Amino acid sequence: MLTRIWAITQKEFIQTLRDRATLVILLTIPLVQLLLYATAIHTDVQHIPMVVADQSVSTESRTYLNTLVDSKYFDIVDTVSSRDAVMNAIDAGKASLGIVIPPDFASQLKLHQAQVLMLIDGSDSFTTNSAYSTANAISQSYAISLINQPISPVNAQVRILYNPDLKDLWFLIPGLIASLLQTQTLALTALAVVREREVGTIEALLVTPIRPFELMLGKTIPNLFIAFCNMASILIVGGLAFGVPFQGNLVLYVVLCLLFACSGLGLGLAISAASQTQAQAQQLVQLFSFTGLFLAGFLFPQYALPFVLRVISYIFPLTYFIPISRGIYTKGIGIDALWGPVIALSVLLVLIIFAASRLFHESLD
Amino acid sequence: MQKGLQRFGALVRKEITQLLRDRRSLAFMLSLPLIQLFLFSYAVNSTVYHIPTAVVDQSNDRKSREYLQAMVNSQYFDMTVQFQNQNQVIAAIDRGDVKAGIVIPPDFATDTDRGTGNVLILLDGSDSASVSSGFGAAGLIAQMYSLQLTTQEIIRKGQGAGGGSLSVGASALPITAATRVLYNPDMINVWFILPGIVGLILQNLAVQQAALIVVKDREMGTIEQILITPTRPLELVLSKMIPLLVLSMLAMGVTLLIGIVWFSVPFQGSLFLYFWMALLFVVGSLALGLLISTRAKTQRQAQQMALLPMIFGLLLGGLIYPRSSMPFVPQFIGNLFPLTYFIRISRSIFVKGVGLEFVWSDALILGIYSLVVVILAARAFKPRLD
Numbered sequence: 001m002l003t004r005i006w007a008i009t010q011k012e013f014i015q016t017l018r019d020r021a022t023l024v025i026l027l028t029i030p031l032v033q034l035l036l037y038a039t040a041i042h043t044d045v046q047h048i049p050m051v052v053a054d055q056s057v058s059t060e061s062r063t064y065l066n067t068l069v070d071s072k073y074f075d076i077v078d079t080v081s082s083r084d085a086v087m088n089a090i091d092a093g094k095a096s097l098g099i100v101i102p103p104d105f106a107s108q109l110k111l112h113q114a115q116v117l118m119l120i121d122g123s124d125s126f127t128t129n130s131a132y133s134t135a136n137a138i139s140q141s142y143a144i145s146l147i148n149q150p151i152s153p154v155n156a157q158v159r160i161l162y163n164p165d166l167k168d169l170w171f172l173i174p175g176l177i178a179s180l181l182q183t184q185t186l187a188l189t190a191l192a193v194v195r196e197r198e199v200g201t202i203e204a205l206l207v208t209p210i211r212p213f214e215l216m217l218g219k220t221i222p223n224l225f226i227a228f229c230n231m232a233s234i235l236i237v238g239g240l241a242f243g244v245p246f247q248g249n250l251v252l253y254v255v256l257c258l259l260f261a262c263s264g265l266g267l268g269l270a271i272s273a274a275s276q277t278q279a280q281a282q283q284l285v286q287l288f289s290f291t292g293l294f295l296a297g298f299l300f301p302q303y304a305l306p307f308v309l310r311v312i313s314y315i316f317p318l319t320y321f322i323p324i325s326r327g328i329y330t331k332g333i334g335i336d337a338l339w340g341p342v343i344a345l346s347v348l349l350v351l352i353i354f355a356a357s358r359l360f361h362e363s364l365d
Numbered sequence: 366m367q368k369g370l371q372r373f374g375a376l377v378r379k380e381i382t383q384l385l386r387d388r389r390s391l392a393f394m395l396s397l398p399l400i401q402l403f404l405f406s407y408a409v410n411s412t413v414y415h416i417p418t419a420v421v422d423q424s425n426d427r428k429s430r431e432y433l434q435a436m437v438n439s440q441y442f443d444m445t446v447q448f449q450n451q452n453q454v455i456a457a458i459d460r461g462d463v464k465a466g467i468v469i470p471p472d473f474a475t476d477t478d479r480g481t482g483n484v485l486i487l488l489d490g491s492d493s494a495s496v497s498s499g500f501g502a503a504g505l506i507a508q509m510y511s512l513q514l515t516t517q518e519i520i521r522k523g524q525g526a527g528g529g530s531l532s533v534g535a536s537a538l539p540i541t542a543a544t545r546v547l548y549n550p551d552m553i554n555v556w557f558i559l560p561g562i563v564g565l566i567l568q569n570l571a572v573q574q575a576a577l578i579v580v581k582d583r584e585m586g587t588i589e590q591i592l593i594t595p596t597r598p599l600e601l602v603l604s605k606m607i608p609l610l611v612l613s614m615l616a617m618g619v620t621l622l623i624g625i626v627w628f629s630v631p632f633q634g635s636l637f638l639y640f641w642m643a644l645l646f647v648v649g650s651l652a653l654g655l656l657i658s659t660r661a662k663t664q665r666q667a668q669q670m671a672l673l674p675m676i677f678g679l680l681l682g683g684l685i686y687p688r689s690s691m692p693f694v695p696q697f698i699g700n701l702f703p704l705t706y707f708i709r710i711s712r713s714i715f716v717k718g719v720g721l722e723f724v725w726s727d728a729l730i731l732g733i734y735s736l737v738v739v740i741l742a743a744r745a746f747k748p749r750l751d
Contacts, residue, residue: 021662025666029669036677039691087547090547091719096689109540114540119547120545122557123548125554126686130687136542157484158500158504166500171491171492195663277390283393291404294404327459330490337459337461
């Protein structure tokens with residue numbers, strides 16, 4: 001039996017290695033994503049383009065504008081004279097925030113009745129939210145600084161556990177490893193069966209003495225290997241090149257990663273066996289990986305989802321693995337605090353393997 | 366010319382027949398965008414409310430309860446559990462039971478009267494969305510609460526001194542900022558998301574499907590049969606694009622309809638203009654898929670290559686993460702994908718309701734892009750003929 005599994009494994013390995021282009025893409029996509037996240041994604045939106053209509057042109061108005069610019073959150077991209085011109089600039093997409101300071105700003109300020117108008121582009125969620133809260137907060141604290149009153153009787157001291165400097169990459173890496181493992185494992189095995197069927201090579205396999213179970217295993221092992229390489233490359237690049245510290249137990253982490261990878265590979269096999277064409281399999285994979293990305297808590301916290309979506313999210317292995325990955329990687333907690341998700345993941349894995357082998361059997365007849 | 370048209374018609378008919386015959390794939394193709402639409406619309410939210418929070422109230426008096434009430438009223442924090450000390454809170458965050466903790470020290474009330482009140486907010490730094498929402502909210506709530514206390518104080522003092530410089534009831538602050546959010550005054554999340562999603566869904570459908578077309582014929586061996594006909598590469602490429610183009614536009618129509626009817630997102634601009642822009646975008650995406658298809662040797666390879674525009678589009682196109690805060694290189698890479706241009710156009714027409722005079726430059730780029738990629742795809746197909 002082992003020799004037969006080994007034979008299939010070898011065949012799959014050779015096939016994978018021969019297709020250089022695919023292999024290169026398979027191995028580089030995780031790194032490309034990592035680089036993208038590392039360089040491009042800032043959840044804290046800075047340098048929001050701002051257009052200004054300063055009708056007051058006074059020291060007071062300039063000081064006010066300077067506090068906004070000094071915060072680094074806003075860049076003045078244009079100076080215009082009227083409110084309509086500000087609106088126009090936002091319509092044209094040149095700026096996301098417009099500030100109109102009325103002519104009587106300086107005199108009104110002395111009476112403590114100065115008004116400014118902030119116009120915010122409401123077509124881009126992240127920018128709008130950032131601009132809204134930041135511009136208001138800066139404006140307010142500037143106003144507070146003008147009155148000589150000990151203004152803050154209550155001071156909220158916020159401490160961020162595990163990631164005190166709020167580094168975006170620290171947030172992302174554990175989730176990224178999890179989501180990449182899911183996407184890749186699904187994609188790796190999804191075409192395994194359906195491809196042999198579509199191309200017609202399945203007959204050649206069926207006349208050999210190989211049993212379905214062995215075929216299944218033989219097709220999974222090389223992919224497990226690739227998934228493992230990807231996990232390792234992100235761990236190494238993330239840890240060494242970007243300096244994201246690994247807090248927990250590495251051995252435990254790798255073992256649980258493999259457990260999770262198996263669930264993805266199993267799911268991929270199930271999809272492959274259930275699909276009639278490669279195109280179908282591909283679309284199902286896309287559906288699964290996208291849904292997982294959005295529901296499992298990688299991009300958006302799972303508890304914030306509407307009830308129905310939260311229920312759906314429980315069928316994704318990723319939902320259980322994200323807390324595991326973040327728990328071990330960032331928080332440094334051990335298995336004693338992770339029993340819940342680990343058991344849930346294991347149960348799901350058994351179910352998936354069961355379903356995959358049933359579908360696999362059916363698809364071979 | 367007549368013959369060419371005839372040939373072209375025959376090819377298109379063949380593609381349509383092939384597409385319609387595979388019912389299950391067709392059903393997938395049409396239902397996938399809808400599933401994505403609902404997922405995105407309900408799941409994507411840049412502000413997180415109801416963060417599960419543990420509370421330690423060592424002060425336990427009127428002031429501390431008032432402050433906690435302000436936290437709860439903000440909708441940002443849900444008090445799910447009470448503890449005795451800070452270590453228990455950290456343990457609960459470690460376990461992942463809660464994402465935030467509020468610790469109020471025993472002398473909170475007296476300190477607040479002296480102007481030195483302190484609370485400690487602990488946030489789970491492994492979950493970025495909870496942190497960024499909770500961080501901003503906690504600071505803002507404390508500021509508002511302080512302001513409220515101070516205003517009361519100033520007013521009380523002012524009255525005690527027999528009418529001070531501040532008129533009672535007016536704001537205590539010298540500057541008030543009136544904030545108006547244009548286009549989406551109530552900051553409704555679906556309004557933000559929908560115009561971008563239309564683009565993402567269209568792109569995913571078009572690139573993916575187109576990526577498989579040529580390579581499928583090659584893998585199945587049917588390419589030879591097509592090659593012995595007098596078909597020209599450009600004809601072949603176009604004939605494969607037309608049925609998918611119709612399908613994609615259909616999917617877009619349904620997506621728009623659901624967005625407008627089910628999610629009641631108002632369509633502000635010209636539908637006519639939007640249609641043409643979408644068409645331009647779909648042509649560009651299909652051509653990109655075809656280009657991938659001519660390069661790929663197997664469907665598996667095509668599938669992997671098609672992932673790239675999807676990932677880049679999702680992350681760099683400006684759908685979720687704003688492009689203005691990206692460094693130069695990622696911004697530049699984002700410019701290589703048609704989605705980036707279409708998201709801008711889509712938002713402008715859909716939400717802002719502006720016309721061609723505001724989107725013409727993006728439209729022009731999109732048009733040139735589509736043209737170039739179609740030609741590239743047709744040319745890339747040529748050497749493969751032998």
